[in-house]
Amino acid sequence: PVVLFWFRRDLRLSDNAGLYHAFTSGFPVLPIFIFDQDILDQLSSKQDRRVAFIQAAITRLQDQLQTFGSSLLVKHGSPLEIISQLLIRFEVKAVYANHDYEPYALARDQEVAALLEARGVGFHTFKDQVIFEKSEVVKPDGSPYRVFGAYRNKWMATLSDFHLRSYPNEQDSAHFLKIESFPLPGLEDIGFAAPDNNEFPPEAVQKSIISTYDQTRNLPALPGTTRLGLHLRFGTVSVRKLARQGMSLNAVWLGELIWREFFMMILYHFPHVVQRPFHLEYEHMEWLNNEEQFERWCTGTTGYPIVDAGMRELNATGFMHNRVRMIAASFLVKHLLIDYRWGEAYFAQHLLDFDLSANNGNWQWCAGTGCDAAPYFRVFNPETQTKKFDKQQQYLKKWIPELGTPAYPATMVDQAMVRERVLKAYKEALAKGR
Numbered sequence: 001p002v003v004l005f006w007f008r009r010d011l012r013l014s015d016n017a018g019l020y021h022a023f024t025s026g027f028p029v030l031p032i033f034i035f036d037q038d039i040l041d042q043l044s045s046k047q048d049r050r051v052a053f054i055q056a057a058i059t060r061l062q063d064q065l066q067t068f069g070s071s072l073l074v075k076h077g078s079p080l081e082i083i084s085q086l087l088i089r090f091e092v093k094a095v096y097a098n099h100d101y102e103p104y105a106l107a108r109d110q111e112v113a114a115l116l117e118a119r120g121v122g123f124h125t126f127k128d129q130v131i132f133e134k135s136e137v138v139k140p141d142g143s144p145y146r147v148f149g150a151y152r153n154k155w156m157a158t159l160s161d162f163h164l165r166s167y168p169n170e171q172d173s174a175h176f177l178k179i180e181s182f183p184l185p186g187l188e189d190i191g192f193a194a195p196d197n198n199e200f201p202p203e204a205v206q207k208s209i210i211s212t213y214d215q216t217r218n219l220p221a222l223p224g225t226t227r228l229g230l231h232l233r234f235g236t237v238s239v240r241k242l243a244r245q246g247m248s249l250n251a252v253w254l255g256e257l258i259w260r261e262f263f264m265m266i267l268y269h270f271p272h273v274v275q276r277p278f279h280l281e282y283e284h285m286e287w288l289n290n291e292e293q294f295e296r297w298c299t300g301t302t303g304y305p306i307v308d309a310g311m312r313e314l315n316a317t318g319f320m321h322n323r324v325r326m327i328a329a330s331f332l333v334k335h336l337l338i339d340y341r342w343g344e345a346y347f348a349q350h351l352l353d354f355d356l357s358a359n360n361g362n363w364q365w366c367a368g369t370g371c372d373a374a375p376y377f378r379v380f381n382p383e384t385q386t387k388k389f390d391k392q393q394q395y396l397k398k399w400i401p402e403l404g405t406p407a408y409p410a411t412m413v414d415q416a417m418v419r420e421r422v423l424k425a426y427k428e429a430l431a432k433g434r
C-alpha cells in the first residue's frame with residue numbers, strides 16, 4: 001500500500017505542507033506529477049518557457065528523490081484518467097495534494113475527489129501556496145474584503161508565528177516509497193520543444209533587494225525587484241519562507257505578497273472576474289478594439305518609448321517590470337480604448353510569472369473596472385511616468401536601440417484627445433450600467 005502525493009503548483013520538497021502531511025500517513029509516499037493536457041492545450045507556443053521551467057523543476061525533484069532511493073512518477077494526459085489508472089496499478093490508500101484556487105483547478109479537484117470517494121480512497125488537500133486562503137481573512141461579518149488596505153490590515157492582525165512556520169520535510173526522506181526510477185518524459189514527449197531562451201531567474205532570495213525594495217521597486221532600469229514571481233507561481237520557493245523575509249526585512253515588500261493573496265482571495269470569492277469586470281456596470285464599455293493598433297502594442301511599436309520598451313522586454317524575456325506593466329496596460333486601455341481582456345490574454349501567454357488572479361486583478365485595477373481599482377479618470381501619461389521613473393532613459397535605451405532615429409515609429413495617438421475620449425467612454429458606460 002502507498003499514498004500518492006500529487007505535485008501541482010508546489011514543485012519543491014522542502015517546506016511543502018501537503019507532502020509533510022502525506023509523510024504522517026504512515027504509508028510510503030509515491031510522488032506523482034501530471035502534465036495536464038487541458039492546460040497544455042491552452043498555450044499558443046509549443047516552445048512555451050513555462051513548460052520548460054516545469055520540466056526543469058521536476059527534473060530536479062527527480063534527482064533529489066533518486067538520492068532517497070525513490071522516484072517521481074510523471075504522467076501526461078487527463079488527471080482524472082491518470083489517477084483512475086494509478087488506483088488500478090497501486091494499492092492507493094489516499095491521495096495528498098495542496099490547494100489550488102483557480103476555477104479550473106477547483107473543478108478538476110472536485111472531479112478527482114468524487115472519483116476517489118467512489119473508490120473509498122481519501123483525498124487530503126492542504127493550504128500551501130498562500131499564508132491565508134479562502135475566507136481566512138474576511139470582514140467581521142464574514143464577507144470578503146473589496147479594498148486592499150482593509151484586507152492588508154486584517155491579514156497582518158491575523159498573522160502569527162504559527163502561519164509562518166515551515167514544514168520540516170527534508171528529515172523525512174525515509175517516508176518516500178523505495179522504487180526503481182521511473183523514466184522522465186522529455187519536452188518532445190508531451191508535444192513541446194526547448195525554447196530558445198532557457199534561462200530563468202534564480203529562486204535564491206536576495207536579501208539586499210528586499211531590504212531596499214521600497215526605494216528601488218519603481219525603477220525599471222535597476223534590478224530592484226526580486227523576480228520571484230515565477231517561483232511563487234510554481235511553488236519552487238515557499239511563501240512562508242518569503243513572508244518571514246518580508247517581515248524581518250521590508251514591510252513594503254511584504255505588502256506585495258499580501259497583494260498576491262488579495263487577488264487570489266478576490267478570484268476565489270468572485271470567479272466572475274475571469275470573464276467579466278469585477279464591477280459589472282463596466283460591461284457596457286464600448287471598446288474601439290482596433291486590431292492594427294493592438295498589433296503595434298503587442299510588438300512594441302506604438303511610438304511611446306516606455307510602452308514599447310516594456311512590451312519588448314516582455315516579448316524577449318517573459319518579464320516586464322511592474323511599473324511598466326501598469327503604464328503599458330493603462331496605455332492599451334485608456335489611450336487606445338482596447339478591451340483590457342485583450343491585453344490580459346496577451347500577458348497570460350507571455351508572462352513567465354503569469355497567474356490568473358494577479359494578472360486579472362492587476363489588469364482590472366489598471367482598467368478601473370476592478371475592486372479597489374485606480375479610478376477610471378486616472379490616465380497615466382507615459383512621458384511623465386518616464387521622467388519620474390527612467391529619467392536617464394537607461395531602460396528605454398536598453399530595449400529600443402533605435403530610439404531617437406528615424407527608424408523609431410511616430411506616436412500613434414494624439415495625447416491631447418486621449419483624456420477626453422476615454423472619460424466620455426467610461427461615463428457613457430456607467431450611465432448605461434445604472
Ligand code: FAD
Nearest residue numbers: 225226227228229256260322325326353354355358359362
Ligand atoms: P517583486 O516586486 O519582488 O514582488 C514579490 C512578489 O509579490 C511577486 O513575485 C508577486 O508574486 C507578488 N506581487 C508583487 N506585486 C504584485 C501585484 N501588484 N499583484 C499581485 N502580486 C504581486 N504578477 C504576477 O505574479 N502574475 C501576473 O500574471 C501578473 N500580471 C500583472 C499584470 C499587470 C497589468 C500588472 C500591472 C501587474 C501584474 N502582476 C502580475 C503584478 C506584478 O507586476 C508582478 O508580480 C511583479 O512585477 C513581479 O516581479 P517580481 O517577481 O520581481 O516581484
